[in-house]
Amino acid sequence: MSGKLDRRLVALADAVEVADGRLEPGIVERARGVVARAGKRLGLGVDATVVALAGPTGSGKSTLFNALAGTELSEVSRRRPTTATAAGAVWGQPGDGLLDWLEVPRRHRIEGADTDGLVLLDLPDFDSVQVGHRLEVERLLEMIDLVVWVVDPQKYADSSLHDRYLRALSDYEQTMVVALNQSDLLEPGNRDACRADLERLLREDGLSAVPVLTISARRGDGLDDLRRVLERRVAARSAAVDRLAADVTTTASVLAAGCSDDAAPGIGRADRQRVVESLAEAAGVYTVTRAVALAHRRRGSLATGWPFLRWVRRLRPDPLRRLRLGSRPDPDLRTSLPGPTALQSAQAAAAVRSLANGAAVGLSAPWPSLVRRAATRSEDQLADGLDRAVAGADLDPPRPRWWRLVGVLQALFAIVALAGGLWLLVLAALGFLHIPDVLPLPEVEGIPLPTLLLGAGLLAGMLVALLARTFNRVGARRRARAAAVSMNRRVEEVASQLVIQPVEAELAAHDRLCAATRRALTGRSGMRRGSR
Numbered sequence: 001m002s003g004k005l006d007r008r009l010v011a012l013a014d015a016v017e018v019a020d021g022r023l024e025p026g027i028v029e030r031a032r033g034v035v036a037r038a039g040k041r042l043g044l045g046v047d048a049t050v051v052a053l054a055g056p057t058g059s060g061k062s063t064l065f066n067a068l069a070g071t072e073l074s075e076v077s078r079r080r081p082t083t084a085t086a087a088g089a090v091w092g093q094p095g096d097g098l099l100d101w102l103e104v105p106r107r108h109r110i111e112g113a114d115t116d117g118l119v120l121l122d123l124p125d126f127d128s129v130q131v132g133h134r135l136e137v138e139r140l141l142e143m144i145d146l147v148v149w150v151v152d153p154q155k156y157a158d159s160s161l162h163d164r165y166l167r168a169l170s171d172y173e174q175t176m177v178v179a180l181n182q183s184d185l186l187e188p189g190n191r192d193a194c195r196a197d198l199e200r201l202l203r204e205d206g207l208s209a210v211p212v213l214t215i216s217a218r219r220g221d222g223l224d225d226l227r228r229v230l231e232r233r234v235a236a237r238s239a240a241v242d243r244l245a246a247d248v249t250t251t252a253s254v255l256a257a258g259c260s261d262d263a264a265p266g267i268g269r270a271d272r273q274r275v276v277e278s279l280a281e282a283a284g285v286y287t288v289t290r291a292v293a294l295a296h297r298r299r300g301s302l303a304t305g306w307p308f309l310r311w312v313r314r315l316r317p318d319p320l321r322r323l324r325l326g327s328r329p330d331p332d333l334r335t336s337l338p339g340p341t342a343l344q345s346a347q348a349a350a351a352v353r354s355l356a357n358g359a360a361v362g363l364s365a366p367w368p369s370l371v372r373r374a375a376t377r378s379e380d381q382l383a384d385g386l387d388r389a390v391a392g393a394d395l396d397p398p399r400p401r402w403w404r405l406v407g408v409l410q411a412l413f414a415i416v417a418l419a420g421g422l423w424l425l426v427l428a429a430l431g432f433l434h435i436p437d438v439l440p441l442p443e444v445e446g447i448p449l450p451t452l453l454l455g456a457g458l459l460a461g462m463l464v465a466l467l468a469r470t471f472n473r474v475g476a477r478r479r480a481r482a483a484a485v486s487m488n489r490r491v492e493e494v495a496s497q498l499v500i501q502p503v504e505a506e507l508a509a510h511d512r513l514c515a516a517t518r519r520a521l522t523g524r525s526g527m528r529r530g531s532r
């Protein structure tokens with residue numbers, strides 16, 4: 001019996017842990033209180049049964065208490081308000097631990113009785129004009145195992161009793177008894193009518209299974225019946241467990257308010273892709289991809305281009321350096337990327353929101369908003385994370401080795417062309433000065449050698465430059481593609497860490513909370529519908 005309650009309490013504690021920070025703080029606090037109180041109560045032993053006499057002012061609680069205890073421990077009084085604290089009577093063995101925990105200072109011990117294990121409390125009036133009395137009643141009603149509602153023919157229908165207490169206690173049918181006191185004041189015919197009316201009201205409160213006893217505390221009518229009911233409950237030693245079980249049921253139902261049978265669909269593949277794409281766009285992946293291609297072509301033509309035109313290339317800055325990207329990947333360095341445009345930011349935010357909404361479809365409040373909150377919780381880290389993702393990507397692989405070879409070749413061609421040009425200049429100068437040819441002018445196939453050197457050097461350099469340019473274009477495309485892949489992978493990691501995982505964690509929290517409340521409600525682990 002209490003093994004099952006233990007399991008249910010463990011489940012409830014698990015549910016509280018998940019609910020913390022997610023469901024309303026008041027609800028979570030109350031649930032935490034139930035778990036703590038149950039632990040305390042079970043620790044004090046379930047063999048004792050704590051019964052409280054509760055009711056409105058003057059219904060006869062104290063008179064009934066004295067009658068049952070056979071002492072005048074509790075003050076019976078027409079003068080109101082009466083005492084602020086409860087009085088306790090203990091039958092037989094229960095120790096002081098229970099009354100210490102209940103914080104009941106006025107105690108009376110009844111030795112050698114049959115109802116061994118009964119702890120009876122006379123509570124202050126729940127409708128007292130003194131707020132302190134009412135609070136004390138409410139504090140104790142949360143702790144006791146069984147309550148005997150003592151009502152009288154004048155006040156049994158009061159809304160303060162039904163609206164404030166009984167209607168909210170439909171999970172607690174097992175843990176209450178109603179005593180219609182002062183029945184000696186009623187004519188025998190009215191007595192049954194009054195009792196029938198009381199039973200009707202209880203049915204309307206959802207408490208049709210609660211036993212109703214007609215008694216007179218002053219004259220002793222019906223007290224034996226009441227004693228027998230109490231003795232039976234005490235002997236069963238189950239009142240404490242029943243009450244705690246009712247607590248667990250009520251609390252778990254409240255925590256499970258947002259649980260439905262349908263499992264959430266989880267994150268859709270298309271939604272995830274849209275988030276990654278919009279984040280990649282916002283991160284400037286496309287800008288950087290273009291810069292990688294341009295930078296490769298610029299560097300390629302500086303290394304392999306026609307030496308006589310390289311200065312043109314040098315006029316424009318290196319597109320990667322300008323963005324403070326490339327060379328060594330440095331994830332700690334901020335790039336000089338311009339940052340997302342308003343449109344890009346809005347699109348990324350919309351993609352994240354729609355992913356969250358899609359993932360929470362079918363969940364009841366508050367879960368859709370919790371999932372949205374999880375998806376956007378790290379929003380302010382997103383810009384930084386994306387910038388690091390781009391900065392840390394491998395954007396600048398080593399230069400192709402053939403560049404050096406072609407570079408040397410271009411230098412040779414340039415030297416040849418320059419040598420030819422210089423030679424021709426010398427010849428021209430000599431001619432200008434009318435100095436007769438001192439040197440023979442070698443010819444190849446009828447073309448003077450310096451002309452050939454100049455022409456061939458220039459032509460070869462140009463041809464090689466054109467060829468290298470074609471290769472560099474292809475290389476630039478390949479490098480741009482590789483850079484995009486590297487950046488996209490890193491953007492995906494950022495998306496996963498800051499958006500996808502938090503959403504998945506929230507969905508897992510939903511599943512865990514709902515499974516835990518189900519266990520808390522049934523005591524069984526129960527099959528999970530849909531798994532993630």
Ligand SMILES: Nc1nc2c(ncn2[C@@H]2O[C@H](COP(=O)(O)OP(=O)(O)O)[C@@H](O)[C@H]2O)c(=O)[nH]1
Binds near residue numbers: 216
């Ligand atoms: N006629 C009648 N009077 C009762 C009965 N029980 C209590 N009273 C009286 O009702 C008044 C209030 O009783 P008390 O026990 O102090 O009520 P409490 O406020 O509920 O504790 C006292 O004058 C009691 O004598 C009963 O069964 N019949």
Ligand SMILES: [Mg+2]
Binds near residue numbers: 075076077124
């Ligand atoms: Mg009293």
